[in-house]
Amino acid sequence: MAKFERAGFRGGVNYYRNFQRNWEITPQLDGAQVETPTRFIAGSRDVVIGGADQAALTAMMSPVVADLRGVVLVDGAGHWVQQERPEETNAALLEFYSLMVSFALLDGWVTVYQWLCFPIYRIARVPRKRFIVVDRHKLEYLNVIEKAHCVYCGHANGVLAYVREVAARTEHYWCPIKHARGVPQPHRWYPQFADFGDAATAWRRDDASWPRRNPHRSAGSVRMTTATPRREWRMNPQVPQKVWCTTSAGCGGSSRSA
Numbered sequence: 001m002a003k004f005e006r007a008g009f010r011g012g013v014n015y016y017r018n019f020q021r022n023w024e025i026t027p028q029l030d031g032a033q034v035e036t037p038t039r040f041i042a043g044s045r046d047v048v049i050g051g052a053d054q055a056a057l058t059a060m061m062s063p064v065v066a067d068l069r070g071v072v073l074v075d076g077a078g079h080w081v082q083q084e085r086p087e088e089t090n091a092a093l094l095e096f097y098s099l100m101v102s103f104a105l106l107d108g109w110v111t112v113y114q115w116l117c118f119p120i121y122r123i124a125r126v127p128r129k130r131f132i133v134v135d136r137h138k139l140e141y142l143n144v145i146e147k148a149h150c151v152y153c154g155h156a157n158g159v160l161a162y163v164r165e166v167a168a169r170t171e172h173y174w175c176p177i178k179h180a181r182g183v184p185q186p187h188r189w190y191p192q193f194a195d196f197g198d199a200a201t202a203w204r205r206d207d208a209s210w211p212r213r214n215p216h217r218s219a220g221s222v223r224m225t226t227a228t229p230r231r232e233w234r235m236n237p238q239v240p241q242k243v244w245c246t247t248s249a250g251c252g253g254s255s256r257s258a
Contacts, residue, residue: 033185034065037156039096041089043077067160069096097152107132107159114166123173126165132158 042049054071061068072092077084111128118125136150168187176193194201
């Protein structure tokens with residue numbers, strides 16, 4: 001209390017004084033979601049949550065927190081739960097950080113998957129280092145706990161972004177069709193997909209459209225689809241690469257090289 005009596009609490013109070021101004025200068029955040037893996041910890045007697053239980057808090061946060069990893073209410077604690085109940089708070093944090101093992105396994109398996117499978121179908125591999133960046137722990141003004149937080153968050157969010165891109169390229173190759181209903185925040189390749197129910201263009205793979213629609217494949221490899229009329233793989237002896245042929249016309253002059 002002596003420190004507050006000497007210097008006051010202006011910095012902390014100014015955060016609340018500036019609520020309106022913060023809202024005015026951040027219009028780009030309207031509708032944005034918290035994408036960082038998140039766990040909410042509060043005391044059951046915290047006046048901020050207004051007596052809400054775990055189910056109510058989960059329902060309120062889920063629309064704006066994309067990766068909510070649970071709500072923990074410490075019975076009998078108030079607003080400063082980390083100071084009132086440090087043991088329970090630390091236990092909830094340690095359980096949350098145990099997810100690092102899951103992220104490490106996900107990172108490893110997805111890396112193995114794309115290194116083994118992508119070359120088979122001539123899909124460009126996703127550069128892992130571009131997505132996973134862990135460097136904020138080098139900042140000297142952070143303490144040990146804050147550095148651990150930065151390492152965890154940097155790796156976790158990087159892995160999720162990396163896996164999203166690998167999955168997006170996989171979907172772009174195998175099923176480039178939009179869903180019947182809108183998808184919130186789709187990956188960057190999704191707008192190039194054929195519309196749901198558009199059978200005329202959904203599986204078109206000719207040399208004029210496919211390489212541009214799917215930048216992950218080279219022009220010398222095209223796969224068979226279930227389009228009508230049915231198409232199948234054959235080798236044209238006049239062309240040293242794979243070609244499309246209709247079953248009715250055979251591999252004559254009507255075939256198109258891939």
